[in-house]
Amino acid sequence: MLNRYFVSLGLCAALLFCAGCRSASSEASQTEVDLTIDPSPPLVGDADVSLTLSDVGGAALAGADVRLEGNMNHAGMKPSFAELREIEPGRYVGTLEFTMGGDWFILMTAKTPDGKTVQRKIDVLGVKSP
Ligand SMILES: [Cu+2]
Secondary structure: OOOOOOOOOOHHHHHHHHHHHHHOOHHHHOOEEEEEEEOOOOEOEEEEEEEEEEOOOOOEOOOOEEEEEEEEOOOOOOOEEEEOEEEEOOEEEEEEEEOOOEEEEEEEEEEOOOOOEEEEEEEEEEEEOO
């Protein structure tokens, strides 16, 4: 249940994704990342994002510094940023603005208390104009 927006990647996006993959440590790749976006399907404007981090055994990954960068799948857009706050162990929430309808992807960076960096690219396709 990673999320319903995770679908196959376009060529450009795939290249970016692979670059991200290689930089991630093996420990980081074992982190489970679950992102939900409200409203769903997402609309142009501010969206509530909720992200949970856990290890493969399901234990919450608490105390991380989690940031999101939203970008569109075409050039010339300003990215959207969000710093998430932890509301319970391993659960991080915040607001991310989708400034235009269309296909987006979110780059998540989480710095854990033990100094690891976890990165994920999460596709958010079909953001709708109101
Ligand atoms: Cu755009």
